[in-house]
Amino acid sequence: MTIPILTTVRHWYCPNCGLTDTTKEARPHIRMHTCPKLRGLSAPMLPAGVAAKVTAHEREDYVNGEDVQVDENRRPVMSIVTTRDEGQDVVVFAPTAHARST
Amino acid sequence: MAWTNSKIFSATMEDVLENTTAIDLNADTINVALFDNTVTPSQTVASANTAYGAGVWAAGGVGDTPSWPAVGRPLVTPGVTFSSNVVTFDAPDTVSADATTDLASVFGCLVYDDTIVTPVADQGVCFNYFGGSNSVVNGRMGRGL
Numbered sequence: 001m002t003i004p005i006l007t008t009v010r011h012w013y014c015p016n017c018g019l020t021d022t023t024k025e026a027r028p029h030i031r032m033h034t035c036p037k038l039r040g041l042s043a044p045m046l047p048a049g050v051a052a053k054v055t056a057h058e059r060e061d062y063v064n065g066e067d068v069q070v071d072e073n074r075r076p077v078m079s080i081v082t083t084r085d086e087g088q089d090v091v092v093f094a095p096t097a098h099a100r101s102t
Numbered sequence: 103m104a105w106t107n108s109k110i111f112s113a114t115m116e117d118v119l120e121n122t123t124a125i126d127l128n129a130d131t132i133n134v135a136l137f138d139n140t141v142t143p144s145q146t147v148a149s150a151n152t153a154y155g156a157g158v159w160a161a162g163g164v165g166d167t168p169s170w171p172a173v174g175r176p177l178v179t180p181g182v183t184f185s186s187n188v189v190t191f192d193a194p195d196t197v198s199a200d201a202t203t204d205l206a207s208v209f210g211c212l213v214y215d216d217t218i219v220t221p222v223a224d225q226g227v228c229f230n231y232f233g234g235s236n237s238v239v240n241g242r243m244g245r246g247l
Contacts, residue, residue, distance in 0.1 A: 028200065059234060061106075064107055066231070068233065086240055087238075088239040088241050089201075089238060089241035089242045089244070091195075092208075092232050094210075094230040097110050098110060101112070
């Protein structure tokens with residue numbers, strides 16, 4: 001008797017650069033890619049068929065010596081927001097925490 | 103005062119090096135709890151006040167159960183590496199449990215050990231300031247640490 005092994009295949013696309021990809025991960029996940037149209041940042045891809053825009057948001061506070069994510073123009077980036085008709089996703093670039101006191 | 107920086111708790115590092123606590127960053131459950139801008143974290147607080155639910159971390163939590171509960175989401179396969187004279191604690195990006203998450207005014211997070219019970223339960227490892235307000239509406243929260 002043959003038992004089929006079912007695998008979840010998810011199709012992704014980037015609304016900015018047009019890249020497409022597939023993943024077979026069963027757990028919750030977001031497909032990321034380095035987007036040439038989003039200042040070289042690691043940006044989320046969207047499930048195929050979902051209309052949305054993906055935008056980068058600069059840090060709202062002083063860098064203050066923090067080890068932050070910067071874009072190709074060395075501007076500090078806080079997050080990438082995906083705006084859909086029915087909601088909003090966000091990917092936050094958390095600065096690296098350091099042990100030194102200054 | 104409010105969030106200004108991202109730091110590793112000095113007291114926790116001392117506790118680990120002196121074997122006061124048995125924190126194992128590779129094997130323990132390490133949670134990431136989200137907070138609003140009402141907290142003023144400090145790197146130099148005593149061990150007890152680094153813990154989730156203690157000190158400044160007793161209020162200001164942001165959560166949406168079960169998507170990203172106030173007690174936090176666990177890091178998946180965290181690890182410690184050593185390269186070029188730098189010891190780094192890292193993990194794959196953490197994502198909310200579903201795509202219907204609602205979170206408002208998230209300014210930073212507390213990373214703490216959810217496994218160790220004594221001498222300090224839920225002892226904090228570090229805190230990270232995101233640099234501004236972040237919100238999720240009927241969506242998914244992702245975070246790179």
